[in-house]
Amino acid sequence: MFTMKKAALIGCGALGSFVAHGLKKILSGDYELTGVLDLRAEAAQELAKECDTRACANLDELLSDAEMIIETAGGEVVRTYGETVLNSGCDLVILSVGALSDKNLKSALENAARSAGKKVYVVNGALGGLDVLQTMSMMAPTTALISITKAPESLNGAPFLEGKGLPENKTVKIFEGSVDDAIRGFPKNVNVAVATALASNCPDTKVIITSVPGMKDNKHCVHAENGIITTDISISSLPDPDNPKSSTSAAWSVLNLLKNLAAPVFYY
Numbered sequence: 001m002f003t004m005k006k007a008a009l010i011g012c013g014a015l016g017s018f019v020a021h022g023l024k025k026i027l028s029g030d031y032e033l034t035g036v037l038d039l040r041a042e043a044a045q046e047l048a049k050e051c052d053t054r055a056c057a058n059l060d061e062l063l064s065d066a067e068m069i070i071e072t073a074g075g076e077v078v079r080t081y082g083e084t085v086l087n088s089g090c091d092l093v094i095l096s097v098g099a100l101s102d103k104n105l106k107s108a109l110e111n112a113a114r115s116a117g118k119k120v121y122v123v124n125g126a127l128g129g130l131d132v133l134q135t136m137s138m139m140a141p142t143t144a145l146i147s148i149t150k151a152p153e154s155l156n157g158a159p160f161l162e163g164k165g166l167p168e169n170k171t172v173k174i175f176e177g178s179v180d181d182a183i184r185g186f187p188k189n190v191n192v193a194v195a196t197a198l199a200s201n202c203p204d205t206k207v208i209i210t211s212v213p214g215m216k217d218n219k220h221c222v223h224a225e226n227g228i229i230t231t232d233i234s235i236s237s238l239p240d241p242d243n244p245k246s247s248t249s250a251a252w253s254v255l256n257l258l259k260n261l262a263a264p265v266f267y268y
């Protein structure tokens with residue numbers, strides 16, 4: 001039996017705010033939002049006021065009244081808080097999947113979840129179809145490629161670009177390489193690539209990133225093969241109005257996971 005679950009949120013930026021409002025508006029029958037936390041105290045206070053919950057000053061305060069922590073803050077938060085969250089007896093929903101490209105962190109979180117009897121939930125985020133990639137990887141070794149296409153303003157500021165702005169007048173392929181290099185170079189843009197590599201169990205997943213001036217959508221295309229199934233996943237979704245690097249669909253994906261966890265039937 002699913003009883004009302006106490007969920008709390010780390011990261012009150014574009015997607016975290018969307019998730020918090022969604023919890024209140026569409027999932028309030030199943031979840032109580034018991035607190036929010038952000039490095040920017042004023043952002044947490046504003047969101048807490050809007051969503052009628054507590055702005056917490058630190059992780060301990062957030063954990064004091066929660067059964068589930070939703071991370072919408074960035075990979076560093078998964079790294080610094082992930083194990084503590086699980087050890088405290090909370091489930092952990094991760095949006096910044098890129099953090100799991102660090103194998104040591106991934107196994108530390110797996111061990112903590114196992115010992116605490118809790119779960120780490122990795123969302124589809126701005127992508128979709130992690131289910132079919134996992135199914136394929138169970139059947140046979142799978143190869144995968146992900147092509148990410150965004151407007152320059154959705155990519156500018158990434159460490160890989162070393163402060164240089166992307167051209168506004170021509171399409172440029174700016175990166176082709178491994179998932180590990182991609183997440184280091186574009187930590188706020190290629191969480192979907194790490195999710196693809198993990199779900200397809202293909203650490204050699206190839207990543208291509210292209211900047212297209214004037215492009216309205218963020219576009220993610222995955223091609224995966226295992227000799228039995230060939231899959232093409234193509235998703236275009238609008239950038240978030242508050243953060244063009246992120247697609248709002250990623251926040252919807254968190255809400256959809258929470259909805260499924262609370263429902264009698266889980267659509268996997």
Ligand SMILES: NC(=O)C1=CN([C@@H]2O[C@H](COP(=O)(O)OP(=O)(O)OC[C@H]3O[C@@H](n4cnc5c(N)ncnc54)[C@H](O)[C@@H]3O)[C@@H](O)[C@H]2O)C=CC1
Pocket residue numbers: 010011012013014015016037038039040043072073074075076077095096097098123124125126127187188191192195240242243245246247250
């Ligand atoms: N899996 C996926 O498909 C996607 C994943 N993402 C991930 O979600 C994250 C959030 O995205 P947005 O909301 O658009 O970013 P954002 O930059 O609008 O918001 C991030 C918030 O987290 C806060 N924050 C950062 N470090 C913190 C810390 N140590 N403790 C507490 N708060 C902290 C920031 O102050 C900010 O308010 C991104 O950094 C990215 O890693 C984003 C889009 C898609």
Ligand SMILES: O=C([O-])CC(=O)C(=O)O
Pocket residue numbers: 125126187188189190191192193218245246247248250
């Ligand atoms: O929201 C998106 O378009 C994808 C994204 O930023 C990521 O995977 O980090």
